Amino acid sequence: MSAPAIDVRALTRRFGSFTAVNAITFQVEPGEVFGFLGANGAGKTTAMRMLIGLLTPTSGSATVAGHEVTTEAELDRWRIGYMSQRFSLYEDLTVQENITLFGGIYGLSNKQIAERSSELLGQIGLERTRRELVRAIPLGWKQQLAFLVALLHRPAVVFLDEPTGGVDPITRRRFWELIYQAAQAGTTVLVTTHYLDEAEYCHRVSIMVDGAIAALGTPAEVKRDFGAATLDDVFFALTRPGAVR
């Protein structure tokens, strides 16, 4: 068994007296699609921000692609890809200009950028819109584009924060096909979502409640442990006010 792609041990973050993330521990294997579930405010985004080096943990440790992420010195930003909750490409630049910009930031050569952008745009059938402003293309395509830009530098681990928010079911399905393609190519994917049907596609899921991990395992294991028919039922059992845990 190779070293885990993500190795989180007792990771904790407090804001004043409020504990947003409370001693979470989990591992994600290379090439795995790991679903990070939880209600709004459960601490998913805070945990993710610590893993991508935007937030320092109060205590605990975490390694991503073999590098400790809790110190700036160790963090290997070239091996991390990130797609934020808000759509965050530049709307007033064209599709190609966005790709070129991020390619340049990650130190890709012009040749690499040209090759990979053709390949990636071909994958989602966006080649025709290469010269269009990102502002002008539909949201579903924008989200796919953002995902591909996050993969442009071939990171070992990619973090997706609610990538399918506000997207129609067909585009969501297509998005998950892209996620699987990336995982098959060896990229580890950590994805947060509110759609529990999507969570069924993950190899393993964790459900966060009040900053702690309340359930962890394959979707089948989690359902069995809670004696529930669907992940939906597990989620409600855990997050309903006054739930017994």
Place this chain on the structure above:
Amino acid sequence: MSAYLGFVRKEALHLLRDRQTLAILLLLPLVQVLLFGFAVRTDVEEVRLVVVDPTPDVATRLLRERFTASGRFQVVEVAPDTRGLELRFREGSARQVLVLPPNVENGLGRGDSLTIQLISDGTDPNSSGIVQGYAAAVIQRWHRDAVGGRGGISIVPAVRMRYNPTLESAHLFVPGLMAFVLTIVSALMTAISITREKETGTMEMLLVSPIRPAAIVTGKVTPYVILGFLNVLLLLAAARIVFGVPLRGSVLLLLTECGLYIVTALALGIVISTHAPNQRTAMLAALAGLLMPTLMLSGFIFPLDSLPAPLRALSHIVPARWFLSVVRGIMVKGAGLATLWQETLVLLGMTAFFLTVGARRLAIRLE
């Protein structure tokens, strides 16, 4: 390096695609020069003068002619008494009134002392002071000639305005406008463009990426440095062509000092953007914290000498104050670095300070 160049290209594209903002930024200096040049004149010309002369005679006629001949006054009425003056002032048909005593000719012949009253419209204290000065000078010259060699010693002050003999206001406001425009272009635009990325979430993408914060900032400000220089050149050209404002000192020194001030303003913009969470806050902070002091406490609108002591003390921390005296020195007096090194040093110090503060705040990627 290529990450930096890519970033500069991206910023330039943002700027070029936002046509309206770009047009405003390029037209701003031109519009300001024309506005200030034509509308906000403090020059003294064609002052409407009412002469109250109870007993018109040869001497008073000569005095009136002197006023007309000066080219700055226009005698609109000769009144027998002071009644109706209030109305004249109120409706604006008189800005300056000259009240003569009766029997001037005879009084002069006897060598009596004359009391002549000068009443000015004080709603604009700056220019009415200048008007009174001119009127007094005209009267003195007239009196000296009328009295001739007779009578005791007469002291005739010969007043000259050095560097700006005709008191052209354009000479004074162009340096101030430069500070104003550069503050808008450099500080305000930098602050807005950085906070915009915070708002749209693209800043997060950049912070997650390996690009260094220093490269983000330098890449961001490069196009604005160029735009700032473009503005300086446009402003100087407009001032020169439309108002004939002289540039007596070294052009190279002027542009170098402008470059320095652009960096000062950019550094201030960076400091603002690291504190402001969104564009609106950044804009208000830049307006209240930078533009107001640039207008009020730099000597641009109000002379520094006329400020109350606490405000005058405060003006020392306003970068525009130092920049203004440098630019005025170079443009109007033709001064060189030998006389302006102190101001330049202060600006350099401020720039270094703000850059350090801004860079410190930015370097903290991890919250």
